[in-house]
Amino acid sequence: MLSIIATYFLALLVYVHGAGEISILQTPDSLVFSGQEQLDLSIVKNVLSAALGFTVPEGPRWSGMVVTDPFHFADAVVVVSVPGVRSLDSIQGRTYPLSTDESLQDTWRSLSWRLIDRFPTATNLTLNYLSLDQLTEAEELYGKLGSRDTPTVEYLKPSLPEDKAFIEQVNLMDAITAKLADKGVVNDGVPDAHWFTAPGLHSLIDTYGGQSKQVNEAKRLFSSSILLLSEVFNTAYNDKVLFAVISSDVVHTRRFKRDAEPKEPTLDNEGDEEDPNYPVIFNIFLWFGIAYFMVLLATSLGIARMDPGRDSIIYRMTSNRMKKDN
Template sequence: MKWLIGVLLISGVSASTLQFAAVPRSIVLPQESSNLRTSDISTLNELLLGVSTKQVSSFLVKTQLFSPTKAVAVVQIQDIDILDIKGNKYSLDVDGYDFGALDSSLSVAFGADREYVTVNKDGASGSQLSAAISSASVDDSLVKTKSEPLRSELLQVYKLVAGLKAQGAKLTQSNSPDVFQVTISGLIKLVDSDERNQAILEIQKAVNTLSQAIVEAYGDQAVVEVVCDSSPIQIKNTAQAHRIVKRAADETGKSPVQVERERYNVTEFTGSDYPAMFAIFLGLGIILSVAVLYIAVGIWNMDPGRDSIIYRMTTTRMKKD
C-alpha cells in the first residue's frame, strides 16, 4: 500500500501550535524555540515523507534516506491554542495552509496507487481505505460529550482507529506513503467552561488513541502532527493543476536548464544521499565499460598463432589416417 503519513493539524489565526505526537527515530526535529509558518507545513511533510529534500530555512529537520516515513496523519483542531499531549511543541505563524500541495506532490511521485483519507464529522472519504473506515463499528460509549458536532467528529476518529487496526500489516507492504487528514471543529460551539474542559480531555484521549494506532500500524515509520489554533482559518485543498500553473508563473529569471528540470519533475533529488549514490554508480559503470572495451580490443589484436589461446579454442584437430 502506500506509505502512511500520520499528521494531526490544528490551524488558527491568533495563537497557533504545531505538536508532534509521534515521530520516527530516524527523524531529528529542531529545538522547540524554532518557528514555523502554516504555509510551510506542506513543504515540511514532503521532506518527512521523502518526496522532496527541500528544507524550511527556519525549521531544519534531519531525515535518513534508507528509513522512509510511511504515514502522515493531519488532525485539524480548531478553537484551541494547545493540546496537552506528549511530544515536541512549536509556535506557528498563520499565513494560510494548502493541504492540496502535499497531495499534488504525492500524485506526481506515486500516482493514484496510494492511500489518502480525509476524516471529519461527515465521515471518511478518499481512497480505498476510507471504505473500511466508514464500515468500522465503534462503541458509542467511548465519547461522553453531549455536543453532537464534536461527538460525531470523535466517533469518526475512533472509526479511523478501528479501520487502521483492521488493515493490520497490510499498511506497511507498500512503498508509497499514506496520508490522513482529520478535522475537529466541535469546540467552536462550546461555551460552558466545564463542558469545554471535559470536551478537551476527550479530544486528548482520541488524539492519543489515534497516534498509538498509527504507530502500531506502521511501526516506527509514521509521523503524527497536531496543529492547534484558537481562530480557525480556511484550509485550501487545491488540485494538482493549480500547482503546475504556479510553477509556470515562477519561470521568470530562471535558467533554461532549471526550467526544463522543473518541467520534467527533476528539480530536486528525493534524498540528500542521491548525488553521492549517482556518482558511485556512474563511476563504477564507466570503469567497467572501459575494462570490457580494453579486454575486447586486446583479444581482437591478439596474434592467433599456435601458442595462443585463440588458436587452441578455434582450430579443430585434424584427422589422422
C-alpha cells in the same frame, strides 16, 4: 497617541498572523525532533514532505527536525488538524509554537499535490482527507465502521447540539482507530497521507468560552482519542509514520479567501512547482563533478612528480638552449 498607534499595530499583526501549535506524537527512527523553535504554518508542508524523503523548495529553514538516516524515511504522514483552537493544552508529544500564516486547507492541498506530482502514475496512492463530522465519507475511506459507546462526560451534555456534535466526532475517530487496529493499512511502498479535521471543538469554544469546564473536558477527551489513533497508525506502518496534531486559531483571527471545503487534488490543479527529474539531474552533475575533480587531481600530481631525465626531449631542448646562451 503613541499608545493608540501601538495598539492598532499589534491588532494588525494579530489579524494577519494567528497563533497555534504543532505537536509531534509519532516519528520514525530516522527523524529527530528537538528544540522549541517556532515555525510558520506555511513551512509545515515542507517539514512533512521532507519526512517522506521529498526534495522541498528553497525557503526558510526550520531547525526543529533533523534527518539522521537519509536512506529511511516515513512511509506515511498523519495529521489531525483542529481549526479555531490555539492549543489542546493536554496533548502529548513534542510541541512547537506555530504562526498560522496560511489556512490548514492550503497546507493539505500543497502536501497532497506534492504526492501526486511525485507519483503521477501510481494507482495505489492514498490521500485521505476527512472531516470528522462526515460519517458517510469516513466509511468510504476506511470501510464500514462499528458503533462506539458514548464516552463518560461530566460537563458536556449530549442533549445539546454543539456537545452532541463534538462527542459524535470523537466517537467517529475512535471507530476509525478500532477499524485500523483490526484491519491495518496496505503498506505498498508508496507514501500515504491521512488528514483529519475536527471542527467540533471550535464550536464548543464559541459556545462556552476557551477556558470553560466544557472545553477543558472536551480537550482532554479529544487528546486521549488522538493518542490512541497515533499508536494504531504507528503500529500499522511498522513504526515508520510521522503523526502530527496542528491546532490553529486562524479562524478567529483571519478570514481566508478560500475557506470552502478543500477539493480533491488532481493533475490539473495548480500546485507547487517541483521538477520530478531534479534528483536525477542533480546526481548526474554531482558524480560528473567528482569524477572530473579526481582526474584533474591525478593529472596535476603526475605532472608535479614527473622527472624528465637526461634523455628526454624536454631535457635536450633545455640543454641545447643553455649551450647557445653560453
